[in-house]
Amino acid sequence: MITTDNLTKSYGDTLVLDRLNLNIKAGELYCLLGANGAGKTTTINLLLGFIKPTSGNAFINGLAVSEDPKKTKKHLAYIPENLMLYPSLSAVENLDYFSGIGGTHLSKSQLEAFLDEAGLQKVAFHQRISTFSKGMRQKVGIALALAKNANVLLLDEPTSGLDPKASNEFGLLLQKLRNKGVATLMATHDLFRAKEIATHIGIMKSGQLRQEFLATDISLSDLEHAYLKTMDYKELAL
Template sequence: MTNVALKAIDLEVIRGGKTVLSGMSFEVKQGEVFALLGGNGAGKSTTLLTFMGLLCPNAGVAEVLGHSVADAPEAVRSRIAYLPENSALYEHLTALENLTYFLSLSHERPDPGTLNAALDEVSLPVDSRYKSLKSYSKGMRQKVAIALALLRDTPVLLLDEPTSGLDPAAVEDFHRIIERLAEKGVTILMVTHDLYGACQVASRVGLLRFGQLVDKFEADASGSVDIERIRDLFLQQKAS
């Protein structure tokens, strides 16, 4: 059995007549956290949408646990939880109602104890769980979206700017969640603008520029990624 969870080979994706990913190749092993960094418009969200099977490759291959996104989109979607850039939660529903509704779409009916355990995990205050999301801050909404992704209990998790809008304490909580999931064998591909957070939580970091993966960085023996080198490269790219 392969231990590669996500594989891209010479991936090309065209959107609106423009090539937004080209010649992209990388692998993420099972239980690994891979962070994709890049400026606005570099193609980070496009990469996740492609692995979700929501965009079809125009050339090359994208595979999830051996299933091609082009040939087996249902098999792919059942193995992936996806936290989009802008969560699609309902403002007029409470946190618990949102979780119940979205899980029912995949025929899942967890009991209230399970839902509350997921909200405990993301530290959403208990008294707010019965209030509609209209009264939530951005960070609180993000916590509900993360809880929803956790409840899907899938082997692969795709996260689009998961810490956007979270305060520093919530970011730390989130990193601990990611580490626990990876220890359990969940594969995580996250895209982010948070260079420091990415280097803290990921075992490998990829740098994306104009739809091409221009560099990959591995954690050293101590488990840390060379943050200064990535920052210099990132800033050089932005200036060029």
């Protein structure tokens, strides 16, 4: 579903992504961990076709992103760190618009059903987005993925700034999508959430994927230890 083959990106002499190889299958949720500037967002931007790779290839559902960026976006949903929607429109109207421009035209009841499935409270369906919290906006983003029937989900630090409850709810939603067979790539700093929801975890540094784990094979403390070691951080003893 999501594949990268020696994916490399550099700006002049600065190498920001170095021969990244990923293979995320249906129903897998891959969490990319790493400090700022590790190359996580660059990876997502390359998968979205927003930037072109210096070398290597990115594939979505077997289609090369650089060759057919429009087609690859057809069944792909993207939720950035701060999902911004149109503040003067309601949740239903925003969902209607974004699914509409993606080519999916839905009835009002269908739109409401997707918002409901994404966990948004019914009372908020017709409220303007300007009154929404970040967590509520992220739910609209998930509803968009559901409405698009996306089988690939790209998330760029979606839980940053969310309170624990909202973060937990968001994690549960991702698991729900995973169970539906959606392949998810999530860039995050949140080790705890990554351990909770991911099937696979990768640690990046300076544009390179330094370590990979199966989430079931590693404990949270070992993950933290591996992360800090990769980052060359000293562990603070309590």
